[in-house]
Amino acid sequence: VSHKLSRFLSWLLISILLIAIVPRSILAAPPGQSAVTCVETYTVQADDWLSKISAKFLGNALAYPALVAATNQQHVQDSTFAQITNPDVIEVGWKICVPSAEAAQALLLSSATLGGEVMVTDVLNRTLIFSQKPQRFVIAGRATTLLADAFYMFPEAGQRLIGVERGNQSENDFLAVIDPAYDDKSFLESIAGPEQIAPLKPDVVLLKSFMADKLGQPLEQLGIPVVYVDLENPEQYNRDIAILGQLLSNPARAQEILDFYQQRVDRVQQAMTGLTDEQKPSVLLLQHSDRGDEVAFSVPPAAWLQTTITELAGGTPVWTEAAEKGGWTVVGFEQIAAWNPDQIYVINYFSDPVAVVEQLKADPKWQELKAAQNEQLFAFAKDFYSWDQPDSRWILGLQWLATKIQPERAAKIDLRQAINEFYTQMYGLDPATIEAEVMPLMKGL
Amino acid sequence: VQLTPYRVSPVRLLWLLALGLLLVLLLSVFVGRYPAPYWMSPGLLQEDALAQRLVFSLRLPRLLVALLLGMTLSACGAVLQMVFRNPLVEPGFLGVSQGAAFGAAFSILWIGSSPVVIEILATLFALLGLLLSYTLARQWRFGGWALRLILAGIAVSALFSAGVGLLKYLADPLTQLPEITFWLLGGLWSVTWRDLLYILPLVLPGLALVYLMRWRLNLLSLNDETAFSLGVAPGRERGLLLVAAVAATAAVISVSGVVGWVGLIVPHLARRLGGANAQFTMPISMLIGGIFVVICDNLARILLPGEIPLGILTSLIGALVFIGLMLSANLGLRQ
Numbered sequence: 001v002s003h004k005l006s007r008f009l010s011w012l013l014i015s016i017l018l019i020a021i022v023p024r025s026i027l028a029a030p031p032g033q034s035a036v037t038c039v040e041t042y043t044v045q046a047d048d049w050l051s052k053i054s055a056k057f058l059g060n061a062l063a064y065p066a067l068v069a070a071t072n073q074q075h076v077q078d079s080t081f082a083q084i085t086n087p088d089v090i091e092v093g094w095k096i097c098v099p100s101a102e103a104a105q106a107l108l109l110s111s112a113t114l115g116g117e118v119m120v121t122d123v124l125n126r127t128l129i130f131s132q133k134p135q136r137f138v139i140a141g142r143a144t145t146l147l148a149d150a151f152y153m154f155p156e157a158g159q160r161l162i163g164v165e166r167g168n169q170s171e172n173d174f175l176a177v178i179d180p181a182y183d184d185k186s187f188l189e190s191i192a193g194p195e196q197i198a199p200l201k202p203d204v205v206l207l208k209s210f211m212a213d214k215l216g217q218p219l220e221q222l223g224i225p226v227v228y229v230d231l232e233n234p235e236q237y238n239r240d241i242a243i244l245g246q247l248l249s250n251p252a253r254a255q256e257i258l259d260f261y262q263q264r265v266d267r268v269q270q271a272m273t274g275l276t277d278e279q280k281p282s283v284l285l286l287q288h289s290d291r292g293d294e295v296a297f298s299v300p301p302a303a304w305l306q307t308t309i310t311e312l313a314g315g316t317p318v319w320t321e322a323a324e325k326g327g328w329t330v331v332g333f334e335q336i337a338a339w340n341p342d343q344i345y346v347i348n349y350f351s352d353p354v355a356v357v358e359q360l361k362a363d364p365k366w367q368e369l370k371a372a373q374n375e376q377l378f379a380f381a382k383d384f385y386s387w388d389q390p391d392s393r394w395i396l397g398l399q400w401l402a403t404k405i406q407p408e409r410a411a412k413i414d415l416r417q418a419i420n421e422f423y424t425q426m427y428g429l430d431p432a433t434i435e436a437e438v439m440p441l442m443k444g445l
Numbered sequence: 446v447q448l449t450p451y452r453v454s455p456v457r458l459l460w461l462l463a464l465g466l467l468l469v470l471l472l473s474v475f476v477g478r479y480p481a482p483y484w485m486s487p488g489l490l491q492e493d494a495l496a497q498r499l500v501f502s503l504r505l506p507r508l509l510v511a512l513l514l515g516m517t518l519s520a521c522g523a524v525l526q527m528v529f530r531n532p533l534v535e536p537g538f539l540g541v542s543q544g545a546a547f548g549a550a551f552s553i554l555w556i557g558s559s560p561v562v563i564e565i566l567a568t569l570f571a572l573l574g575l576l577l578s579y580t581l582a583r584q585w586r587f588g589g590w591a592l593r594l595i596l597a598g599i600a601v602s603a604l605f606s607a608g609v610g611l612l613k614y615l616a617d618p619l620t621q622l623p624e625i626t627f628w629l630l631g632g633l634w635s636v637t638w639r640d641l642l643y644i645l646p647l648v649l650p651g652l653a654l655v656y657l658m659r660w661r662l663n664l665l666s667l668n669d670e671t672a673f674s675l676g677v678a679p680g681r682e683r684g685l686l687l688v689a690a691v692a693a694t695a696a697v698i699s700v701s702g703v704v705g706w707v708g709l710i711v712p713h714l715a716r717r718l719g720g721a722n723a724q725f726t727m728p729i730s731m732l733i734g735g736i737f738v739v740i741c742d743n744l745a746r747i748l749l750p751g752e753i754p755l756g757i758l759t760s761l762i763g764a765l766v767f768i769g770l771m772l773s774a775n776l777g778l779r780q
Binding site: 165186187188189191192193194195196198199201213214215217218221222223327329 | 477478479480481494495498499502503504558613614632634635636637746747749750751752754
């Protein structure tokens, strides 16, 4: 009897092995992932352009996106092939991959690489070509609200976004204020996998680049194109807003947004030029958290946005050496007292930082600190979200921080005006809506 | 009182479980959230290209990895329990899982985040974890063997957990940290054929070896003198079995993240149902483990518009079933 069993179980193991291996070779690899073989390689000559090469080898001048896609795919494995980020610009000497006629047809038909209407190169240097403007966007991954806030700076965002994770930092959903149809979106839980995203049938999924292995690859196996953006610090903002502009076929709006941010950064930087180190107060940013089982204060890593805006605003961050690289580092009162900085800013993402600061001011221990004695203990400003994080509001955070750290030099910054400009120009809100929806939530201005 | 340890003969039970497993696997292919929650009609496979790709490039490998994960964790739990003559151990208690987690984090941080490298490092550190726990337990001079082994395992696990915590401190917050965090979270939602292919070379031989040597386990769970007199070289065979089981476990963990409790609960269930003879309990453990994890992973996939971490479901459902079965078995004895 146990012989039979043995045989049965061995058979089970073997069939698992077979099932595991067979489909890989039998099933057609999904588009965008398939290894296109080049029937010919072509080196670009003077006076060549892609449609000419396409006409010559593929018999159709309009089939040039297949050359772009095939060459870019080859480039991933073999860097002697060119990487074509703009089909209008090719250079003499570039090595181009010419796929077989069938493969070219398949490339043209597959949703990720069809026709040349929208072409975008994302932060991982991958080039995607969409035959039509992508209409159905899903933003996935973790902490996607901050990403969605950036996406909504484009006026067409509301129509295009079909699925997003619901925000958890605020009971009032900011996006519901700017998009009346926001409640009709599909809301994903915080870890949505390909199985949950596929039913939304997105044309494109926006992810942060660290999700590439975990979520990006499985999605691409389904034939769902993925575009990576990061938006974690000012430089990435410049780069990634431009990517979103390409993807939404609205580069003009991207430029407007970038100009808006750049003007304000420039204004703050100009106001702070010539500051000597003695003129810069020492500044401590503390996140107060009463979630979980204990009350804790923590400081952000040196590489995060909080450090950048403190420096831009004319302060010297004191916490950078204590902070570990990986994330918020909890610090005790002893450490805070040892720093005894000129100014302390208290951040609270989930409740009211002003109330926290009032409590601290009443605490005899905290009253001993230089910042408390000189009335330089502040709550970090927030409305829907705290202004210190890599959300679109970091530009408000920067201006606000400048008026606090260097009040004389930043005297020209009118914060009320800054808030109005931000919400009007970035999100199209009118002053009455700002007054009714945003200002009541304002804390610590 | 008449003790009847099992009502069904082990052989029939095995056939039942094997059929059950095939049925569960078959049904699981059509369980998911596309095109609508819970169930996809098989007919859709012929019409809808997205459904085809979803099933063939994501659900199938995921199912198979879930199956292997369940079989491996249960087999490893059973091996550890018998070899160490301790019913309270499982990979998570002996530094194996935490060692694997540390190895993976270490690899992401300093060596590389390619799946093969992560797998190798996870395996090495898992073996190191087991070795440390065992050596410590041998060195200590108090308490019984069962207690010492558990204590040593807890200490080693704590060391490795602290190590993972430290590595998270050092990780680059923009790229490495999210990767480590995601890895530790566990879950099979990102599994593709590639992941399955990477783990097969360790998992299949490991499982096969444990399966083929299952009858030796009966001898190895005796004390050394008795085992030796029965013609076994206990040290070598124990070592071989442990390395095979732990390497297979580390390999699946390197894809799934740490999934707890399966290795403890399933072998107990198997013994409760099939008796103490490893000849039968080993395959019963593997089959129950496979069915159990595949079902848990189905639930993780379909219940919410987001993935539920697999470890939560295995602990919850596993513990409930376990308590229920133990209670009903007690009742049976009292009659």
